[in-house]
Amino acid sequence: MLPQVPTHTKIHFDLKGIAEILKSADLRVPIYQRSYCWQAEDEVSDFWADIKSAFEDNAEYFLGTVVLTAEGGGARKMVIDGQQRLVTASLLVAAIRDEFHDRGEGKKSEGIQRRYLADEDLYSDGIEPKLSLNVNDDDVYQEIILTLGQVAHNARTEPIFRAYNYLRERVNEVATAAGSSSADRLLKLVSFLESWARLGVVEVPTEADAYVIFESLNNRGADLTTADLLKNYLFGRAKDDIDKVRTNWAKAMNSIDTTSASFIAFLRHYWSSLHGPTRERDLYKEIKRNLTSQRKVVEFSRDLAEAATLYAAISNSDHEIWDTHGVAGKADISLISGFNLAPVKPLLMAAMKHFDSQELRKLTRHIVSWSVRGLIVGTINSRGTEDRYCAAAVKVRSGAIVKAAKVQAELAQAIPSDNDFREAFAIARVSKNRDARYYLRALERGSRKTQHPELVPNEDETQVNLEHVLPKNPNTSEWPGFDKQEISSWSLRLGNMVLLAAAENKRLGNKSFADKRVAFSQSSLALTKKAGSHQDWTSEVVAERQGEFAELAVKVWPRGD
Numbered sequence: 332m333l334p335q336v337p338t339h340t341k342i343h344f345d346l347k348g349i350a351e352i353l354k355s356a357d358l359r360v361p362i363y364q365r366s367y368c369w370q371a372e373d374e375v376s377d378f379w380a381d382i383k384s385a386f387e388d389n390a391e392y393f394l395g396t397v398v399l400t401a402e403g404g405g406a407r408k409m410v411i412d413g414q415q416r417l418v419t420a421s422l423l424v425a426a427i428r429d430e431f432h433d434r435g436e437g438k439k440s441e442g443i444q445r446r447y448l449a450d451e452d453l454y455s456d457g458i459e460p461k462l463s464l465n466v467n468d469d470d471v472y473q474e475i476i477l478t479l480g481q482v483a484h485n486a487r488t489e490p491i492f493r494a495y496n497y498l499r500e501r502v503n504e505v506a507t508a509a510g511s512s513s514a515d516r517l518l519k520l521v522s523f524l525e526s527w528a529r530l531g532v533v534e535v536p537t538e539a540d541a542y543v544i545f546e547s548l549n550n551r552g553a554d555l556t557t558a559d560l561l562k563n564y565l566f567g568r569a570k571d572d573i574d575k576v577r578t579n580w581a582k583a584m585n586s587i588d589t590t591s592a593s594f595i596a597f598l599r600h601y602w603s604s605l606h607g608p609t610r611e612r613d614l615y616k617e618i619k620r621n622l623t624s625q626r627k628v629v630e631f632s633r634d635l636a637e638a639a640t641l642y643a644a645i646s647n648s649d650h651e652i653w654d655t656h657g658v659a660g661k662a663d664i665s666l667i668s669g670f671n672l673a674p675v676k677p678l679l680m681a682a683m684k685h686f687d688s689q690e691l692r693k694l695t696r697h698i699v700s701w702s703v704r705g706l707i708v709g710t711i712n713s714r715g716t717e718d719r720y721c722a723a724a725v726k727v728r729s730g731a732i733v734k735a736a737k738v739q740a741e742l743a744q745a746i747p748s749d750n751d752f753r754e755a756f757a758i759a760r761v762s763k764n765r766d767a768r769y770y771l772r773a774l775e776r777g778s779r780k781t782q783h784p785e786l787v788p789n790e791d792e793t794q795v796n797l798e799h800v801l802p803k804n805p806n807t808s809e810w811p812g813f814d815k816q817e818i819s820s821w822s823l824r825l826g827n828m829v830l831l832a833a834a835e836n837k838r839l840g841n842k843s844f845a846d847k848r849v850a851f852s853q854s855s856l857a858l859t860k861k862a863g864s865h866q867d868w869t870s871e872v873v874a875e876r877q878g879e880f881a882e883l884a885v886k887v888w889p890r891g892d
Contacts (some may be wrong), residue, residue: 333451338572341535342533342534342535343533343534343618344531344532344533344534345532345534345845346529346530346531346532347527347532347754348524348525348526348527348528348530349417349420349524349525349528349529349530350420350447350521350524350525350528351525351526352397352417352426352459352530353417353420353421353424353447353448353461353462353619353701354446354447356399356407356408356527357406357407357408357461357462357515358399358407358408358409358410358460358461358462358463359407359408359409359410359462360409360410360414360463360465360468361409361410361577362412362465362466362581363458363808364410364414364419364465364544365559365584366464366465366467366468367414367415367418367472367488367490367753368415368490368495369415369418369419369489369490369494370494370498371490371493371494371496372497373786374415374419375419375493375494375498376497378416378419379423379497379498379501381394381719382383382423382523382524382528383505384503385523385527385528386519386520386527386528386807390527391527391529392527392528392529392530393529393530393531394416394529394530395413395530395531396413396415396530396531396532396533397410397413397416397417397531397532397533398411398412398413398528398535399410399411399532399533399534399535399848400534400535400537401536401538403536407463408534410462411563412800413530414464416530418462418464418468418491418494419460419494419498420473420492420524420528421447421448421461421462421476422475422491422495422498422503422520423498423524424448424524425448425475425476425495426495426498426499426501426502427502427520427521428440428443428444428448428479428545429445429479430499430502430503430506431443431514431517431820432479432519433606434458434506434513434514437513439514439829440479440860441479441520441522443724443798444479445745447461447521448460448461448476449476449477458472459475460472460476460477460807461845462476463813467823468491469662470596471487471489471491472491475491475492475495475782477724493703495522496708500631502517502520505517505520507512514877517622518808522870524814530685530814537548537865545840551586555596556597557595557614557615558594558595558598558612559863560615561618561619563596564615564618564619564622565580565622565628565632565829566580567627567633568622568624568628569625569628569629569632570625572625572629575632575633575815576628576632578631579632579633579635579636579875580632580635580636580672580822581627582636582639582683583597583632583635583638583639584635584639586636586639586642586643587639587642587643590740591808593610593839595614596673597638597639597642598609598614598618598846599614599636600642600673600680601638601639601642601677601680601722601887602614602618603677603717603721604676604678604680604681604721604724604725604727604728605724605728606621606725607718607721607725608717608718608721608722609721609729611680616633627872638680638684640652641680641683642676642680642733642842644664645664645667645668645676645679646668646671647664647844648661648662648664648665648667648668648698649661652683655688656688656691656692656695657692659692660692662699663692663695663696663699664695666697666699666702666769667679667695667699667702669810670702671776672703672705672706672711672712673712673717674697674705674711674712674716674717674719674720674721675701675702677720677721677724677837678698678720678721678723678724678727679694679695679696680724680739681724681727681728682694682724682727682738684728684850685727685728685733686711686733686735687760689736690733691735692736693735693736694735694738696802697738697739697891699888700888700890701746701890703740703770703884703888704708704746704747704752704888704890705745705746706766707747707752707755707756707759707884708747708749708751708752708755709755710745711779715745716745719741719742719744720742722741723738723742725742726741736891739890741892745892746890747890748890749885749890752881752884752885752888752890753882753885755876755882756877756880756884756885757823757874757877757880757881758824758877759824759877760820760824760825761824761825761828762822762823764797765844767797767825767828768796768797768830769845771797771825771828771829771830771858771886772795772830773887773888774858774880774887775830775857775858775883775884776887777884777887778837778857778858778883779857795830796830796831796832797828797829797830797831798828798830798831798847799823799827799846800827800828800829800844800847800868800873801813801818801821801822801827802822803819803822803823803867804824805818809843810844810868812868812870812871812872813869813870815832815869817870820868824873824874825877825880826872826873826874826876826878826880828871829851829854829856829858829859829862830856830858831850831851831853831854831859832857844867844868847863848863848865848868849863850863851863852864862876863878
């Protein structure tokens with residue numbers, strides 16, 4: 332027997348015009364929601380094109396859904412999903428308001444302001460916007476919404492201002508094309524936004540219910556990131572602990588560069604350090620499968636906030652976490668940050684949490700060498716290498732590995748051997764000047780037998796610059812020692828590069844080797860000075876020189892202790 336159909340439900344659904352939503356309810360975007368991110372030339376342009384097309388065709392237009400909750404009994408309903416559309420629609424209404432203002436239609440401009448954008452109520456000290464945004468966006472948004480045609484926005488670069496400027500131009504085009512009927516045309520556009528450009532409005536009693544609905548509406552994840560889906564799953568599972576989870580999520584977001592890609596990378600690296608290698612496409616499914624209770628969700632959010640702090644420190648050698656690591660330790664982190672290699676991050680996060688400071692310093696020194704070896708051989712970003720680094724991270728977290736030497740043993744198959752590294756280094760082509768400068772600086776220190784020669788951050792390139800002896804775009808007649816068909820490949824060989832003071836590099840430019848060798852021979856850098864000892868610069872000289880570099884590189888970037 333089928334269950335009786337309920338006569339009432341806590342979930343309410345309605346179809347409303349998007350301007351009607353702005354008119355009929357005061358709304359707020361939660362502080363933890365991501366900021367407005369629609370780009371004027373992309374999503375805003377598409378939004379306007381769809382609105383304009385439906386308006387001109389006198390056709391109803393459906394924009395999607397918005398999820399709201401009135402939990403907490405406040406004067407404003409909370410926007411759980413749909414903020415990008417609502418903000419863009421309000422900016423369009425503001426653009427119409429300002430077009431009326433600029434055309435001397437003050438009453439119409441003020442009427443639109445009070446009806447859709449901002450007004451006074453019994454509880455406010457003045458005019459309040461009908462929609463309030465998160466802390467990052469609200470001041471910018473209010474500057475547009477509360478000011479009738481009095482602020483110059485063209486020089487502003489925030490997405491909200493760029494969206495407003497774009498819509499302002501489009502509205503002006505509509506008004507100008509209508510000529511003497513511009514006021515009537517603009518009022519019809521406002522009416523269209525109130526009655527015909529519709530959203531599906533889902534209202535639920537609690538924030539937790541809202542996130543369950545949100546996930547159901549977006550179960551394919553087509554327009555959502557893994558971070559969006561995970562956040563809403565966690566908030567939905569948090570129940571009466573939602574304030575704790577929300578606070579922890581905000582802490583994590585604030586620690587990481589809040590671009591979507593950066594936060595998703597952090598989530599993947601953190602989860603992989605806990606549970607082994609996890610691909611982005613599987614991340615949400617795996618986290619959801621493991622976090623099945625309210626308690627687990629709260630614990631995960633707490634640990635996530637802590638992990639985000641560690642993850643941010645990997646990219647910042649000045650972070651307070653590294654204060655006890657000394658100059659050499661900070662040099663490690665500066666280099667690791669510059670390499671920005673995904674496989675090492677899960678391992679580092681685990682070690683930062685569980686290793687003592689001495690073992691962590693040893694590990695970061697090793698990671699610099701392992702990273703260079705992997706970069707030169709071309710294996711560091713392979714799936715197999717990442718899998719092994721993640722597996723090592725899991726063992727660090729479990730306590731099975733507590734020493735840097737044990738990490739090296741665990742990664743034995745992932746760290747290139749001396750022979751493989753030497754052979755690859757002897758023929759390496761380096762296209763990034765930053766990397767080439769670092770390699771040459773470290774080799775220079777190695778040639779002088781400096782302790783830990785690999786731990787040298789890139790010096791300011793305004794002071795020390797990279798010179799390609801054989802230029803990237805040479806006059807082939809001036810370089811007879813190179814085959815014309817292969818000359819471009821020789822230019823990027825590390826053996827073809829030297830370091831010079833920036834002023835000297837600028838003076839040399841594309842001069843011949845006869846001119847360059849004079850400057851090289853006067854250099855205080857041993858490797859550069861030795862390059863100036865050659866009478867001619869040929870492919871054989873480059874190959875021989877790089878072979879010498881390769882022998883030195885094995886010592887500069889050792890495989891381990």
